[in-house]
Amino acid sequence: MSADQHLQALTKVVVNNLENQHDWTQVQIHIQDNLPRPLIYGLPPKRLYVHPDEQIDIIKAEKQLNQRVPQEPELEWVLPLHLAEKWSISDFAAVFDAITAIPPGGEFVNANEDAQWQLWRGPKRGKRILLATVQDDSTVTYYWMHNGLVKPRQN
Amino acid sequence: MASTEDDRQVRISKIAGRYLVFDIDDVAYIRRQHGICAVFTGTMPQNPTQNVFLGLPLELYAEDAKMLLDRKVAYIADDPLEHLTQLKSMDDATRKSYLQSIKTQRRTAQLVFNEAKAQSMAKHKDKRKPKQPQPPVVVPTELPLPASSADDVTAAVDQEEEGGAESLLESSSSKPVKTDSSTPPQKPLVKEKLPAITPTTSNAMISNGISNPDVENHTALPLYSYLNERGYFITPGLRFGGDFSVYPGDPFRYHAHYMANSYGWDEKIPMLDLVTSGRLGTAVKKSFLMGGQKPATENSEAGELRAFCIEWAGM
Numbered sequence: 001m002s003a004d005q006h007l008q009a010l011t012k013v014v015v016n017n018l019e020n021q022h023d024w025t026q027v028q029i030h031i032q033d034n035l036p037r038p039l040i041y042g043l044p045p046k047r048l049y050v051h052p053d054e055q056i057d058i059i060k061a062e063k064q065l066n067q068r069v070p071q072e073p074e075l076e077w078v079l080p081l082h083l084a085e086k087w088s089i090s091d092f093a094a095v096f097d098a099i100t101a102i103p104p105g106g107e108f109v110n111a112n113e114d115a116q117w118q119l120w121r122g123p124k125r126g127k128r129i130l131l132a133t134v135q136d137d138s139t140v141t142y143y144w145m146h147n148g149l150v151k152p153r154q155n
Numbered sequence: 156m157a158s159t160e161d162d163r164q165v166r167i168s169k170i171a172g173r174y175l176v177f178d179i180d181d182v183a184y185i186r187r188q189h190g191i192c193a194v195f196t197g198t199m200p201q202n203p204t205q206n207v208f209l210g211l212p213l214e215l216y217a218e219d220a221k222m223l224l225d226r227k228v229a230y231i232a233d234d235p236l237e238h239l240t241q242l243k244s245m246d247d248a249t250r251k252s253y254l255q256s257i258k259t260q261r262r263t264a265q266l267v268f269n270e271a272k273a274q275s276m277a278k279h280k281d282k283r284k285p286k287q288p289q290p291p292v293v294v295p296t297e298l299p300l301p302a303s304s305a306d307d308v309t310a311a312v313d314q315e316e317e318g319g320a321e322s323l324l325e326s327s328s329s330k331p332v333k334t335d336s337s338t339p340p341q342k343p344l345v346k347e348k349l350p351a352i353t354p355t356t357s358n359a360m361i362s363n364g365i366s367n368p369d370v371e372n373h374t375a376l377p378l379y380s381y382l383n384e385r386g387y388f389i390t391p392g393l394r395f396g397g398d399f400s401v402y403p404g405d406p407f408r409y410h411a412h413y414m415a416n417s418y419g420w421d422e423k424i425p426m427l428d429l430v431t432s433g434r435l436g437t438a439v440k441k442s443f444l445m446g447g448q449k450p451a452t453e454n455s456e457a458g459e460l461r462a463f464c465i466e467w468a469g470m
Contacts, residue, residue, distance in 0.1 A: 022470055048468060083430070086423035089447035093461045130468055133426050142468035143433045149385070150464045151403070151412045152442035 007037050007080075014080040014132045017140045018042055026075070026105075034098045036091065040078040040132075041103035047071045049128065049144060052153055054120035074121060075103040077129045079145075083136075096147045101127050126150060165229035167220050168212070169368055174220040174231070175212040177356060182213050189228070190388050191219050192406060218379040221370040232361075233368050241361055253360055261349040268350060375399075375417035377448035381460045382415070389415075396435045401444065413444035413464065420447045420458075429465060437467035 011029060018024040018040070027042035050058075050071070058069050077099060081087070102125075127147040134140050165181040167174050176182055176193075185191045193216065195209040215223075223229035245253075373379075375398065382389060382401055390411075392400040397414035414436050418424060424445070436443035443465040449458025 044470075048470065081426055083426050086425050087429075088421045088423050089418050089445065089461055089463075090420050090449070092463055093449075096461075096463075131429070131465070133430055141430055142470050143430065144464075144466045144468050146442075146464040146466075148464070149413075149444070149462055150442065152436070152440060152464075152466060154440070 010080045010082055010134055011038050013134050015040055041075055043075055044073045047073050051120050077103055078132050079129045081133045083133055096127050101125055167229050167231045168234040169231050170234050174215040177212045190383055192388055192390055193219055217370050217373040218376045221373045221376055222380050231368050237361055261352050264350050264352050377460050378417040378446035395439050411441055414441050415444040418447040420449050433465040433467055442466045
């Protein structure tokens, strides 16, 4: 099997897993010249990542407005990988440099609002990619990779 | 204090390839001003098991040493070499002044002992006073006992019946115990003498060194100084499964945010390492930080440092 076919199969496994196991919608395969392989993006059923500082800002805003702040899901990038692969810092850096913070189509979702807690959404947010690591038994594990120093969530 | 800290030069002793700091003021200085905690490694040979409360010397990473050296606030002394040359080349005057400094230390030690002794005597005096009206304890056994307790009497009688011959019981009999208790009043007669000391430092012997050996094996320096410059404190990370654990401030106040590994720019990292480290980091409420620096090329100097944080996605 050629490398190209391997990547296609890998991408397909991850797309199927996202759509059927994790109920993602609008899942698209994204091909770009300066990317080493196809990326995937899509909309998770609920919000996948809340930065700990955003959480604090949301609580403050909710207290001030006296109403719940809606937590709509955002489009997220997914990088399909196989467990047997080896990537270097430079490889990851190349992927992060090639992408925009928000996948195509999600840029203007919250663009008009400028409340403090909105800084964590929309194009101002830091770049992040969901690493989808596929095992031979078709298990897929998902890990967030953030660009730069991003403090951990309070689990 | 601030004025003296401006031109402070931390002495880093290089011994057997390790970088050690022996001066407690230096330790406080690098922790406060440079965000370096490092690890205390000193322990007492008699009681080496306590590994939480260790003392001087402080062992630095090669990265710490290099960073302090680059900031021109430290020098590295080749300690064994410096001591040997100093001992060999010592002239009479230096030797005398060194011996004099030892004597001063012994006098100080004597003063401290005396003070402690006086304090404990004063403390015990109050406790002993009420006991003094009980004469039986101090009375020598040669005299007939005033029958303070029946047992004592029989024991004494038993011994007299044996005719003072060596008995197995002698060591445990009441006799020596009682004589012992009568001895303390004689103790102050012992001749006063300066106590012997084991010097804890050879500071007085060595001059402030000029020797400045190179620091080797500081491969993680780019990531290390990148984090240090941003105010993060770094301690060894093996306990959390990485090279370093990274704190957002002094570890006395904060929990670690990251467990960090440093990699080469093109070093291939197995995906399994990322998955396991990410999982482990999440389990200990940290995020796994990986960083590497773009190497210098012909038309550019040492490049940017890229850092990525990995967390479990929760799905």
